[in-house]
Amino acid sequence: MSSSPLSRICIALLFLSTSIATLPADKPANTEPVIEPARTAVHQVLKPDESLPDARIKQPRHTRDKFHPWTPPTDLESWLAERQKLKTQVAVSNGLWPMPPQEPLNPTIHGKINRGDYTIEKVYFESHPGHYVSGNLYRPVHYSGRIPGILCPHGHWQDGRFYKAPEEKAMGQLANGAEKHLSGAYYPVQARMAQLARLGCVVFHYDMVGYADSQQVGHGGWFQNVDAELRLQNGMGLQTFNSIRSLDFLLSLPEVDPDRIGVTGSSGGGTQTFMLCALDERPDVAFPAVMVSTGMQGGCVCENASYLRQDINNVAIAALFAPKPLAMSGANDWTIEIETKGLPELKTIYSLYGKEQWVAAQAWPEFQHNYNSVAREAMYSWMIEYLDLDADIPLIEEDFWPVPPEELSVFDDDHPLPANAKTGAELAAYMTEYSQTQWDAMVNHPGQIYAEYQRVMEGAVPVLLGESLSAINTVEADLKATTLNDSQIGELQLKKGLLKREANGAAIPYIYLQGENFNGEVVLWMADACKQHLFTEQGDLREPVRQTLKNGYAIAACDLFLSAESLQGKSFAEQWQVDESFPGYTFCFNKPLLTHRVQDILTTIRFLQQSDAVKKIHLKADGNAAVASLLANGRMNITDKLGQLKLDLGQFDFSKVTSSLDPAFLPGALKYGGLFHLGLMQAPFESITLYGVGFGGESYSEFSPKYTSWLRSPVTRRATINMNTDSSNLAEQIWE
Incomplete structure (x- = not known):
């Protein structure tokens, strides 16, 4: 047959809806903060008018594309x-x-x-x-x-x-x-x-x-x-x-x-x-x-x-x-x-x-x-x-x-x-x-039911969040080293450039600060303001950053996908386009933004793990970066060099996401237990402290006993976990 009128209308409406969805618009549902750093700032990696060589910044795949290639494996085992x-x-x-x-x-x-x-x-x-x-x-x-x-x-x-x-x-x-x-x-x-x-x-x-x-x-x-x-x-x-x-x-x-x-x-x-x-x-x-x-x-x-x-x-x-x-x-x-x-x-x-x-x-x-x-x-x-x-x-x-x-x-x-x-x-x-009935049966009962929970999550989580930490083999770095003189600390080692991961084409703007009294421990300090949150508007170190460096810790930070320098000088609304009429048209072919950001955090952690000079890695974050960081924790299936994890989640819960344009939109998140099951599938750090915890209606006393019943990874369950419903001003806290 030739295509029926209904099928032609279906495809025509699809094309029309996707065309409309790509028009730049100021959408209140888009809660991503606008970060427009000055090109001359110390945290800046790219030169003026220099493009970020991130292969992920491209026109999204769509069903209407003329060519969708696939290269099959060439041996039976693969x-x-x-x-x-x-x-x-x-x-x-x-x-x-x-x-x-x-x-x-x-x-x-x-x-x-x-x-x-x-x-x-x-x-x-x-x-x-x-x-x-x-x-x-x-x-x-x-x-x-x-x-x-x-x-x-x-x-x-x-x-x-x-x-x-x-x-x-x-x-x-x-x-x-x-x-x-x-x-x-x-x-x-x-x-x-x-x-x-x-x-x-x-x-x-x-x-x-x-x-x-x-x-x-x-x-x-x-x-x-x-x-x-x-x-x-x-x-x-x-x-x-x-x-x-x-x-x-x-x-x-x-x-x-x-x-x-x-x-x-x-x-x-x-x-x-x-x-x-x-x-x-x-x-x-x-x-x-x-x-x-x-x-x-x-x-x-x-x-x-x-x-x-x-x-x-x-x-x-x-x-x-x-x-x-x-x-x-x-x-x-x-x-x-x-x-x-x-x-x-x-x-x-x-x-x-x-x-x-x-x-x-x-x-x-x-x-x-x-x-x-x-x-x-x-x-x-x-x-x-x-x-x-x-x-x-x-x-x-x-x-x-x-x-x-x-x-x-x-x-x-x-x-x-x-x-x-x-x-x-x-x-x-x-x-x-x-x-929910299936989920409750898996989560709330010990014994064989747990094996089903493990099977389900080990299948679903990689689909939602991407590769695990151990699967990231090598991270290449194109960094330039210089010195930064601080009035109180003196001379600091400053490295900045791009972290590159061939498997997904990522190029992540990255900065690293280290004092002369470096103790071998690095704080990966993540925030929605990205690298520039380490500095004041005048380009000086913020006081909590300065004091953390004085305590002997190095500090690393990066711009997560489609934030700060990764935006390429465009607005977030211009760079991140979703077919709101049916998000499945977009995410059928393209990874959610949150997945990319989880992978960026894992890539940065993996890079630090590769350094002989780094003995221990701590992770600290608030805002949307904290959500991505906790989800990244759920994909950290090795404990190498991991120290403390401190996050302020701001009472985030996936049930509060109401727009597919939200940077925290993640299809399937509520099906698979929300932030805490996805984020605490692993516990590889020595300690985990969570502030601003929202339980989707559950109280802390109801949630806490369940945690020990479903987190049973023998490899990475080593963390002492503390949860607090109150927020904490992590951005102003000194790492000690």
């Missing part, structure tokens, strides 16, 4: 490690880590329609309690033993499962060879189901959210808001879970062979095909049509989710199905180059298993975006070969007797939508409730 990492990333992004409870489906099957050699029935069941998946079940009339089952998600066809092509379009499909029969020209979606049933398969064709009979939640979804993002509730995750439950339903049928399961869909249905096959080990054969590519990655909110495609693309997600048989079709759309961009990468992965012949792709550039009879016949041949169907290859699609769309509807007077059906708001509330 791939298997990467595969597990990517499967976890996909699950986390979909809000399916851990997997939601799989309650009874309570299916209803009714209204059988007989078409001679196959039948069609109407089905609805509960994927979540009160959320109904609807569809049609096609079964062959004559069969023996157990037979293959095939799931068919439909994609963005106008009216979805009920699609009927307008007469002009149907005639055009016949004229250009896209369709062989008038029935298929008018009803290309039904044609696929009918032929697969005739081949001896049980076929379940189910609705995408907001299409056909699935009207409880609109296709745009209930989940395009900040609270949903903080809990990783999204339309893609809901549809993917519906696909998993649809597979549960299909496998519950006694005639279905669990060892012969296929999945095929086109466009958005192609997305659901490879998403399901990436997360669920039960499918055996897959054919995602006109979706897998290095081009546009999916234009609808149902195809994007925060963290999903960071550092990868749809080709990488499709590769997670390896080494099972996978074939794809392309057309004169974003998949037109699948044979030369996408298929070679997949063949690289399949060759690692010795199964290169089990992956294939073909594009038909003479046709626009479609799942026409030409592509369907390629799919039938693939299913015949790998599901061991009794038919000749190639198979020519037969004519069939379509069912009028109104007769396919699953709800009628005798079978109304059940009274317990949930609205979008009610479903979101239920998802929050079950997620």
Whole structure:
């Protein structure tokens, strides 16, 4: 087919919304302080008009980009490690880590329609309690033993499962060879189901959210808001879970062979095909049509989710199905180059298993975006070969007797939508409730439940916050040394320049001060005012800094990503752009600002650890820098040289974040325990002192006993931890 009017509108609105989102605007929700240091200041690293060589300062990736590359591993051991990492990333992004409870489906099957050699029935069941998946079940009339089952998600066809092509379009499909029969020209979606049933398969064709009979939640979804993002509730995750439950339903049928399961869909249905096959080990054969590519990655909110495609693309997600048989079709759309961009990468992965012949792709550039009879016949041949169907290859699609769309509807007077059906708001509330129940079970109970907590957090935290401290191998430094004369201390050693990390392209403006009485201990002093907080407006050392240096400590500071010099002379609003209509469009491909800043702190700590002259490292911060510092603590899985951690968190809690433009916005933060679980997964310092603690409604006395029950890292749990709800003026305190 060519793209439906609805899908074209979906993509057009996406492009419009993202264009609007990139216009500079003064947004009150953006709480980042404006830091505009003088170019001649002592803390300044860059020369006037000098650009910061930070590879992260660039136009954000977006689904509309023409090229999304991915380089696959070239040895099996590396791939298997990467595969597990990517499967976890996909699950986390979909809000399916851990997997939601799989309650009874309570299916209803009714209204059988007989078409001679196959039948069609109407089905609805509960994927979540009160959320109904609807569809049609096609079964062959004559069969023996157990037979293959095939799931068919439909994609963005106008009216979805009920699609009927307008007469002009149907005639055009016949004229250009896209369709062989008038029935298929008018009803290309039904044609696929009918032929697969005739081949001896049980076929379940189910609705995408907001299409056909699935009207409880609109296709745009209930989940395009900040609270949903903080809990990783999204339309893609809901549809993917519906696909998993649809597979549960299909496998519950006694005639279905669990060892012969296929999945095929086109466009958005192609997305659901490879998403399901990436997360669920039960499918055996897959054919995602006109979706897998290095081009546009999916234009609808149902195809994007925060963290999903960071550092990868749809080709990488499709590769997670390896080494099972996978074939794809392309057309004169974003998949037109699948044979030369996408298929070679997949063949690289399949060759690692010795199964290169089990992956294939073909594009038909003479046709626009479609799942026409030409592509369907390629799919039938693939299913015949790998599901061991009794038919000749190639198979020519037969004519069939379509069912009028109104007769396919699953709800009628005798079978109304059940009274317990949930609205979008009610479903979101239920998802929050079950997620909290799962969390409480992991956190509040000892024994085996803790192992589940550890598994969940060890999978989720790297997705949200990036690499651990031990994974940062080498930090390069381009520093210039000079002296600074202070009226009270005398001569100080001053080093400033850039810390560079090749893995993420970071270039971090950095400053280091050391007196002649250096005791081998360094205080990494972080603040929202960045490096310049060490100095007065006149360029003198602030008194707490001076006294700390007099006590023998060196002091280091840096500009975190998109602050001070990292802003490149622009405003924060100009440099940090988020699609507020649906933040998942932005964070599907790009890391949150807070993640970058966490990594900058880890990079700086790692640099100091590499110095032979440094014997101990202390970390001190307030404001947003304290939030990033505590989260960085959660990724410090080695104790080397770490001393004291002192932070003033200013009563911060992720539940207070109300805008995706907030520098502290972190998708998934509330799902995984908020600041304290994410930030105290590790306790590598000798002591941790936290001021301005906010517990999201919990009192300190309620929270403190829980801490010892869930922090059990044998490597890094050594800190003495003190928490105070009152703030402390850390910026004015001398380190002693």
